[in-house]
Amino acid sequence: MSKRYAIGVDYGTESGRAVLVDLSDGTEVADHVTPYPHNVIDEKLPVSGIKLAYDWALQHPQDYIDVLTQSVPAVVQASGVNPADIIGLGIDFTACTILPIDKEGQPLCFNPQLTNNPHSWVKLWKHHAAQDEANLINEIAESRGESFLPRYGGKISSEWMIAKVWQILNEAPDIYDQTDRFLEAADWVVSQMTGQSEIVRNSCTAGYKSIWHKKDGYPSKAFFQALDPRLENLTETKLRGDVVPLGTKAGELTETMAKRMGLKAGTAIAVGNVDAHAAVPGVGVVTPGKLVMAMGTSICHMLLGTEEKEVEGMCGVVEDGIIPGYMGYEAGQSAVGDIFAWYVEQGVPAYVQAAAEQEGTNVHEWLERHASAYKPGETGLLALDWWNGNRSVLVDTELNGLILGYSLLTKPDEIYRTLLEATAFGTRKIVDAFHNNGVEVQELYACGGLPQKNQLLMQIYADVTNREIKIADSKQTPALGAAMFGAVAAGAVNGGYDNIVDAAHKMARVRKETFKPIAENVAVYEQLYQEYSKLHDYFGRGENDVMKKLRSIREEARQ
Ligand SMILES: Nc1ncnc2c1ncn2[C@@H]1O[C@H](COP(=O)(O)OP(=O)(O)O)[C@@H](O)[C@H]1O
Numbered sequence: 001m002s003k004r005y006a007i008g009v010d011y012g013t014e015s016g017r018a019v020l021v022d023l024s025d026g027t028e029v030a031d032h033v034t035p036y037p038h039n040v041i042d043e044k045l046p047v048s049g050i051k052l053a054y055d056w057a058l059q060h061p062q063d064y065i066d067v068l069t070q071s072v073p074a075v076v077q078a079s080g081v082n083p084a085d086i087i088g089l090g091i092d093f094t095a096c097t098i099l100p101i102d103k104e105g106q107p108l109c110f111n112p113q114l115t116n117n118p119h120s121w122v123k124l125w126k127h128h129a130a131q132d133e134a135n136l137i138n139e140i141a142e143s144r145g146e147s148f149l150p151r152y153g154g155k156i157s158s159e160w161m162i163a164k165v166w167q168i169l170n171e172a173p174d175i176y177d178q179t180d181r182f183l184e185a186a187d188w189v190v191s192q193m194t195g196q197s198e199i200v201r202n203s204c205t206a207g208y209k210s211i212w213h214k215k216d217g218y219p220s221k222a223f224f225q226a227l228d229p230r231l232e233n234l235t236e237t238k239l240r241g242d243v244v245p246l247g248t249k250a251g252e253l254t255e256t257m258a259k260r261m262g263l264k265a266g267t268a269i270a271v272g273n274v275d276a277h278a279a280v281p282g283v284g285v286v287t288p289g290k291l292v293m294a295m296g297t298s299i300c301h302m303l304l305g306t307e308e309k310e311v312e313g314m315c316g317v318v319e320d321g322i323i324p325g326y327m328g329y330e331a332g333q334s335a336v337g338d339i340f341a342w343y344v345e346q347g348v349p350a351y352v353q354a355a356a357e358q359e360g361t362n363v364h365e366w367l368e369r370h371a372s373a374y375k376p377g378e379t380g381l382l383a384l385d386w387w388n389g390n391r392s393v394l395v396d397t398e399l400n401g402l403i404l405g406y407s408l409l410t411k412p413d414e415i416y417r418t419l420l421e422a423t424a425f426g427t428r429k430i431v432d433a434f435h436n437n438g439v440e441v442q443e444l445y446a447c448g449g450l451p452q453k454n455q456l457l458m459q460i461y462a463d464v465t466n467r468e469i470k471i472a473d474s475k476q477t478p479a480l481g482a483a484m485f486g487a488v489a490a491g492a493v494n495g496g497y498d499n500i501v502d503a504a505h506k507m508a509r510v511r512k513e514t515f516k517p518i519a520e521n522v523a524v525y526e527q528l529y530q531e532y533s534k535l536h537d538y539f540g541r542g543e544n545d546v547m548k549k550l551r552s553i554r555e556e557a558r559q
């Protein structure tokens with residue numbers, strides 16, 4: 001049999017990329033990135049210019065299709081591979097990124113009559129404007145003693161499906177009424193490739209983001225009725241659709257899409273997956289004890305376990321949610337690389353930019369080099385990493401960042417180092433929450449853009465968590481994982497694989513070099529972490545609500 005290939009398409013926050021992979025050993029033969037023309041829509045709607053309120057984050061669904069019609073033909077062409085040898089395609093997506101569609105499966109924002117209503121657009125994972133709804137969901141679920149709540153660390157996030165849908169119902173009932181279904185963007189893109197009228201939902205996003213459970217299904221009608229009588233039938237109407245496990249073949253590529261994508265009609269299309277979750281087999285992790293960090297604009301932390309444990313503030317535990325046969329645990333930090341980007345764009349003095357330019361390097365690299373000269377603790381600074389709220393373990397989008405210890409001598413490279421450290425302390429909180437509650441964390445695996453870009457950051461994470469970190473060999477780990485699921489959808493009889501464990505064993509790799517904790521750094525960071533924890537609890541657990549007060553004063557001032 002000639003060589004067989006699969007394509008993984010990774011939908012990130014700002015761009016989508018396709019990777020064509022050799023199924024015999026995971027070699028990435030070609031890759032191509034398509035930046036989303038409309039990027040993150042967080043100030044005004046395209047064309048109409050209608051202004052968006054604070055905390056909104058939308059996207060344009062056409063941008064997702066552009067990735068398929070630009071990046072997929074580009075990798076096929078660059079590789080020279082015969083499309084007949086490409087047996088499967090899988091996608092992974094940011095989540096919870098949702099959109100309302102009509103009976104024909106078209107996004108409501110494509111309808112000229114509805115396009116000026118911001119609620120007809122895709123709500124991106126980091127759309128945080130449904131916090132009021134999330135607070136009520138949590139209050140009502142808690143008062144009713146709903147059994148699902150512990151599976152989500154005690155709190156349902158405003159980033160997830162039910163809060164976002166309820167916000168649409170509250171603020172745009174006409175859009176809600178005209179919605180045939182609310183879908184994860186991952187499932188919508190798959191439906192556009194397979195052309196099926198009966199849309200399938202993947203069990204990963206359903207489990208982590210829509211409160212679906214393998215045995216219990218969605219929460220009861222009585223719960224939805226208690227939220228709002230108008231939501232009583234939500235799950236059997238606008239959330240209807242079979243929920244199927246990862247690796248399932250959702251369908252086959254249609255003639256029309258095959259032509260546009262440069263592939264063969266009939267190619268197996270896997271059900272969608274979450275970006276971070278696809279990275280787990282992508283980095284070769286198929287057993288418990290190994291925490292995978294997908295490190296980019298944000299960090300998602302994924303871990304396998306054998307039992308369902310309660311862990312404060314985790315995003316969720318879902319049976320088979322990452323690798324079949326295991327409990328899949330997820331936690332996360334909602335800004336990491338984004339915090340460093342904010343500082344580089346908004347906080348760095350002109351002399352740093354000029355020095356970086358003169359040395360022919362970028363500002364991140366310049367700051368990293370200079371920040372590496374300090375010993376742990378030498379800056380005298382400490383920060384709380386809540387520039388985009390706190391996802392785990394506090395689950396509160398209304399918290400904000402803080403830097404403590406400034407003096408007239410404080411330098412930009414010290415601030416940069418402090419921000420790197422703050423995100424490492426945030427990860428340590430998550431590691432401790434799992435490990436101390438019976439879900440062991442022995443070692444860390446890192447993938448995503450950050451481990452490739454910043455060595456200092458990775459050493460700080462090893463020192464702060466006191467654990468060795470292995471780095472993914474692939475620069476496109478989620479896409480590699482998605483391609484593996486594409487190969488599983490095709491099946492071994494067609495040259496793919498029968499399960500994701502076999503695919504991961506053959507196709508995933510980590511680099512030889514690892515980051516190991518340095519004992520003297522570990523000791524200093526332990527002291528700093530104790531101080532971080534005090535600040536974390538003081539500002540994050542209600543003792544001092546100043547961050548929330550500032551928000552409400554700001555809202556009043558803006559009105
Ligand atoms: N040298 C660097 N050190 C630390 N962060 C960096 C560096 N260069 C870029 N970044 C940050 O990396 C993030 C992008 O990460 P990446 O994994 O490529 O994206 P995504 O999360 O969208 O997949 C940006 O937030 C950017 O600020």
Ligand SMILES: O=C(CO)[C@@H](O)[C@@H](O)COP(=O)(O)O
Nearest residue numbers: 012013094095276296297298
């Ligand atoms: O929240 C999840 C997964 O649960 C991510 O999709 C979200 O943080 C976005 O990740 P990226 O930072 O774009 O890689």
